[in-house]
Amino acid sequence: MKVYNLQENISPIIEDIKKKGKSIGFVPTMGALHKGHLSLIEEALKQNDVAIMSIFVNPTQFNNQQDLEKYPRTMDRDLELLKTVSDKIIVYAPTVDDIYGENIESAHFDFDGLEFEMEGKFRPGHFDGVGTIVKRLFEIIQPTKAYFGKKDFQQYRIIQKLVENYNIPVSIVGCEIYREKDGLAMSSRNERLNPEHRKASPFIYKVLKTAKEKFGTKSANEVTDWVESQFAEHDLLELEYFIIADEESLKTIHRKSKSKSYRAFIAVYADDIRLIDNIALN
Numbered sequence: 001m002k003v004y005n006l007q008e009n010i011s012p013i014i015e016d017i018k019k020k021g022k023s024i025g026f027v028p029t030m031g032a033l034h035k036g037h038l039s040l041i042e043e044a045l046k047q048n049d050v051a052i053m054s055i056f057v058n059p060t061q062f063n064n065q066q067d068l069e070k071y072p073r074t075m076d077r078d079l080e081l082l083k084t085v086s087d088k089i090i091v092y093a094p095t096v097d098d099i100y101g102e103n104i105e106s107a108h109f110d111f112d113g114l115e116f117e118m119e120g121k122f123r124p125g126h127f128d129g130v131g132t133i134v135k136r137l138f139e140i141i142q143p144t145k146a147y148f149g150k151k152d153f154q155q156y157r158i159i160q161k162l163v164e165n166y167n168i169p170v171s172i173v174g175c176e177i178y179r180e181k182d183g184l185a186m187s188s189r190n191e192r193l194n195p196e197h198r199k200a201s202p203f204i205y206k207v208l209k210t211a212k213e214k215f216g217t218k219s220a221n222e223v224t225d226w227v228e229s230q231f232a233e234h235d236l237l238e239l240e241y242f243i244i245a246d247e248e249s250l251k252t253i254h255r256k257s258k259s260k261s262y263r264a265f266i267a268v269y270a271d272d273i274r275l276i277d278n279i280a281l282n
Contacts, residue, residue, distance in 0.1 A: 034186045114157055160172050
């Protein structure tokens, strides 16, 4: 397995791959890898000649400095995990300087309003940070296809819009949510849960599944009220938001239409650890 920390070292490798007409599958991550990440790189290996994963904790997408400082960094373990999938994976693990130089700031992006919904309301500037790093990584890696998990569905839609609006020649592949046996969506943040909160957290997916059932016969507002009531009674989990939205526009819906696809989105605090999840409703 080859690991590169500098653009000047990986760029000639990329250039050689492209000259040979080989396809590149790319998985951008912030490390603290789990089976969900491994499923993405497995898809990249299946569908492309070369698979590349980046590991980089991007400072510009954290609006909470403490969250950035506490984000798990487990490079040695990450590389060992990747070796269990394939020793042919190329890893790009840049430094902050290698990506940003002396100017650690986000560019500003227009994602046709997708950036102002849900996570955009609660994490100001987050998607400018996401757009900045993903665009930069696409420029460096020049992938044929890039793979994103649908746990971060809003991010997945925003990356699609980034590629569309800024004419970036890469195909975006969305992969289904990878879950623990008890239903909790896999996330690097799960590692920080204490045993009590870890035991309580599958309640999130349990509520989502019931919300999906109720959405078949009840209005979006009735389902939202029911979800809020479930968390109001929970001692360990605090609901930040539950929203039923149009999958395309990500706007909160008030009336259902048979011609549109909907998804329920949720953000919950387990102590100071923020967990997100979602589920397709139709």
